[in-house]
Amino acid sequence: MVEVIVVLIAVVVFAAVWYTNRNTGFDANKDGKVDLKDAGVLLEQTVKTVVTEVKEEVQKVADVNKDGKVDKEDAKVVKEKVKTAAKKVTNRKPKAKPAAK
Numbered sequence: 038m039v040e041v042i043v044v045l046i047a048v049v050v051f052a053a054v055w056y057t058n059r060n061t062g063f064d065a066n067k068d069g070k071v072d073l074k075d076a077g078v079l080l081e082q083t084v085k086t087v088v089t090e091v092k093e094e095v096q097k098v099a100d101v102n103k104d105g106k107v108d109k110e111d112a113k114v115v116k117e118k119v120k121t122a123a124k125k126v127t128n129r130k131p132k133a134k135p136a137a138k
Contacts (some may be wrong), residue, residue, distance in 0.1 A: 050080075053083050053087065054076075054079050054080060054083045057081060057082060057083040057087070058079050058081075058083065058085045063075055063079065065078035065079045065082065066078055099111060101114045101115060101118075102114050
């Protein structure tokens with residue numbers, strides 16, 4: 038099972054590196070050959086790209102009041118939404134169980 042997970046991780050990493058660098062090729066340091074140095078550069082570029090994209094998405098999601106920043110006001114909005122949702126869940130009437138035949 039562990040081997041399968043390791044292989045899946047390797048495939049995902051390779052796919053991410055390929056996708057991020059698909060327009061530039063794999064000779065990242067432009068020395069005319071593809072080697073481990075290129076792999077390091079490509080992996081570094083991929084990580085930077087993924088981290089930047091994740092930060093942007095988190096910013097979009099976390100800025101719930103859409104004022105351009107994530108701050109205490111966003112936390113207050115989330116707190117109220119959670120409180121309201123919790124009240125709805127606790128006030129629900131349980132569904133009746135079907136009668137035994």
